[in-house]
Amino acid sequence: MLRYAVFATLLSAALACEAFPNNTATTYNWWQCYDSHIKYYKTTPEDSTGKLEYPIALTKPLLVVADIDNSGKDYSSLTLSIRLWEWGGFLGCQWNEINTFGLLSNLDACTHGVPCPIKTGRQTLTLTIDFSKFQAIIGLLKNDAPYQIEITLKDNNSSDKTCVMAQARALTH
Numbered sequence: 001m002l003r004y005a006v007f008a009t010l011l012s013a014a015l016a017c018e019a020f021p022n023n024t025a026t027t028y029n030w031w032q033c034y035d036s037h038i039k040y041y042k043t044t045p046e047d048s049t050g051k052l053e054y055p056i057a058l059t060k061p062l063l064v065v066a067d068i069d070n071s072g073k074d075y076s077s078l079t080l081s082i083r084l085w086e087w088g089g090f091l092g093c094q095w096n097e098i099n100t101f102g103l104l105s106n107l108d109a110c111t112h113g114v115p116c117p118i119k120t121g122r123q124t125l126t127l128t129i130d131f132s133k134f135q136a137i138i139g140l141l142k143n144d145a146p147y148q149i150e151i152t153l154k155d156n157n158s159s160d161k162t163c164v165m166a167q168a169r170a171l172t173h
Ligand SMILES: *[C@@H]1O[C@H](CO)[C@@H](O)[C@H](O)[C@H]1NC(C)=O
Pocket: 022, 028, 029, 030, 031
């Protein structure tokens, strides 16, 4: 009886999970994680022709076009780290971090899609996030599902850090 009740609870939790939380079926969500010298006014996922891309495709380079204001310094030595979450799970409807085995952490930002230097002032910054090198991970992920992505840039020479979080419907193969 107890076993049945536990199973029924898990099942109803799974069934109650929205397929695309926070309007991700049709909407790209993003926000700045915390205050930093780089302030973000807007970020937009675009395809290589400059059109809004939605759902985003993780099978080819993704352009994230960001309207930013850099009140810090010219950053020419930066470390890029990316974290990924998938939606759902047996513990209820929540974002669960995907283990990327460190492959997406502590990358040299300037050779991984960040146009360096990031100069001071208001500007359009186009980040090229190329997950195609990481198809071993991406290819295992559920296709046409919601994902949460955190992009952090850290200055190698100071404690300056900046971070953007996004939630998007994504194609993985
Ligand atoms: C939903 O998206 C908005 C941005 O569009 C964000 O501020 C909010 O934190 C998100 N909510 C959840 C529960 O992730």
